[in-house]
Amino acid sequence: MKPRVMSLVLFTCMVGLVVAPKNVSYLNSILSLIAVALGAGAAGTLNMWYESDLDALMTRTCLRPIPTGQVTKNQALLFGLLLSVGSISLLYFSSNLMSASLLFLTIFFYFFIYTVWLKRRTPQNIVIGGAAGALPPVIGWTISTGSLTIEPLILFLIIFLWTPSHFWALSIYKSNDYKKAKIPMLPIIYGIDKTKKNIFFYSLLMLPTISAPYLINFLSEIYFYPTLLLTIYYIYLCGALLKLKKNKEINSLAKKIFLYSIFYLFMIFLLILSDHFLIRFYG
Numbered sequence: 001m002k003p004r005v006m007s008l009v010l011f012t013c014m015v016g017l018v019v020a021p022k023n024v025s026y027l028n029s030i031l032s033l034i035a036v037a038l039g040a041g042a043a044g045t046l047n048m049w050y051e052s053d054l055d056a057l058m059t060r061t062c063l064r065p066i067p068t069g070q071v072t073k074n075q076a077l078l079f080g081l082l083l084s085v086g087s088i089s090l091l092y093f094s095s096n097l098m099s100a101s102l103l104f105l106t107i108f109f110y111f112f113i114y115t116v117w118l119k120r121r122t123p124q125n126i127v128i129g130g131a132a133g134a135l136p137p138v139i140g141w142t143i144s145t146g147s148l149t150i151e152p153l154i155l156f157l158i159i160f161l162w163t164p165s166h167f168w169a170l171s172i173y174k175s176n177d178y179k180k181a182k183i184p185m186l187p188i189i190y191g192i193d194k195t196k197k198n199i200f201f202y203s204l205l206m207l208p209t210i211s212a213p214y215l216i217n218f219l220s221e222i223y224f225y226p227t228l229l230l231t232i233y234y235i236y237l238c239g240a241l242l243k244l245k246k247n248k249e250i251n252s253l254a255k256k257i258f259l260y261s262i263f264y265l266f267m268i269f270l271l272i273l274s275d276h277f278l279i280r281f282y283g
Contacts, residue, residue, distance in 0.1 A: 008266070009040040009136045015269045016140025016155055019276040024144050028094050032143045035091035036136060039103045042083035043110040043132070049076040050115050058177040095143040102142060106135045120182070123189040130163030137269075154212045158268060161209050165202040165238060166261040168195050172254035192250060196242050199257070203238035206231050210268060223275035227268055234264050 013036045017029060024032070048055060048064055052073055055061035065071040071079075084107050092100035114129030122128075134156045141152035171178055171185035172195055178185045187195045210231050214224035237257050244250045 005044055005133075006037055006040045008262075009133070010037045011266070012155075012159065012269050013136035013140040015273050016137030016152060017143050018140075019272060020141045020144035020152075022144045024095070029143070031094035032091055032099065035087045035094060036103060036139055038083050038087035038090070039107055040136075042080050042087055043107045045076055045080035045083060046107070046111045047115045049073055049080055050111070051119075052076075054181040054183065057181045058174075060174055060177055091139075091143075096146045098146055098148075099139050099142045102135055102139045106132050106139070109135075121184065123184050123186040125184070126167040127164050130160050130167075133163060134159035150216065151213070151218050154209070154216075154218070155272075157209050157212070158206075159265065161202060161205045162261065162265055165199045165206075166258060166265075168199050168202075169241075169254045169258040169261065171195070173251040173258070192247075196244075196250075200235075200238045200242050203235045206234065213272070219272060219275045220279055222278050223271045227271050230264055230267055234260065 010033060014033055017024070017033070048066055051061075052064075052066040055064050056067040061067070066073060066076055088100050088104050088107075091103050110129070110132035114125065114132060118125040118129055137155035137159070138148070138152040141155070142148065168186050172187050172192060175185070175187045175192075179188050186198060207228075210227045211224070213219040214221070234257075237253065237260060241250065241253050241257060244253060
């Protein structure tokens, strides 16, 4: 399993659950969040089973359990399948059919669409595959409401449009790894300059996206102004990357953008949560 990915999935799902307009019992909420965490673990396990040959070639992934021999491929496959069935079943019984269906879609999309089909075939792999990582807050919302409205779709868009710049920054300073593994990431196929332009473009898309919850009166100024400042700084970093020419400087700033992007997404959802509680209890 991938603990860091699971923690982010669990947090964004929890935010979606908490800010939804209906209340769910504490027991069902906890069981549902456990199910989503297990589902994220299932997707990650199946991904590592299928990509163990690539993981062994890359410095970022060579210490994972299969390449190091801690777990066999058959054990990982069995564990991933059991986790998939168990997580979807648990979510169905603790919440509703829509949430369980969305969790199934998340696992299916991440494994079959992203891992098996797209990742080794197209430099747009992460753009399309990012849909799987953007679904957890939507699942959280449906756990509470059993329905879809515009608010969870905006939460989906925030993660979906954040994903490309995040991973392309990683693929710049880890380009040798991706080249060795023959994964067609954007810098490998189209070069660093085009990748930098795409990173900047997607950072600009974050501005209207993070503004949407405020513009539709879903969230207040408590969320909007700090998030706006965080986004402006993100755009500034991505814009600065455009101007750099030396590889060492590019790699250094790309790594900074990658690390900041994690903090940035976490802060967006923390501010969504804070806005909800402050307006609810003091508004």
